Amino acid sequence: MEYLVIGVLGLVVGLLTTKVFLLISMRKSIGLYILSGVLGILGAASAEQLVHWGPSLFHVEVAPVIVGGIVLPMVGIYFYYLIKNFIVKLRTE
Numbered sequence: 001m002e003y004l005v006i007g008v009l010g011l012v013v014g015l016l017t018t019k020v021f022l023l024i025s026m027r028k029s030i031g032l033y034i035l036s037g038v039l040g041i042l043g044a045a046s047a048e049q050l051v052h053w054g055p056s057l058f059h060v061e062v063a064p065v066i067v068g069g070i071v072l073p074m075v076g077i078y079f080y081y082l083i084k085n086f087i088v089k090l091r092t093e
Helices: 002-025 030-050 062-092
Strands: none
Touching: 002 030, 002 062, 030 062
16 A cells, blocks of 8 residues: 555656646657656655655655655656757757
8 A cells, every 4th residue: 555655646746747847848748758757656666765754644754755756757857858959969960
């Protein structure tokens, strides 16, 4: 039950992070949703294992799960567009 809560919270937070970024930057990317969903789950799971602090829900600390679900997808978004822009630059030269 604990891992299900971590996975669902990480997935939702990762997808919301991507949605906010795409709304702000006025872009569309289906691949970025998939990447951020997976990274949100991984970030939430790793943060929950490393940090034991904050309010708990079903024996899962919610604060580290939410922070991990935001931070790792943000890193993924950054490297996604860094690599994408690098490939576009290589094609135009």
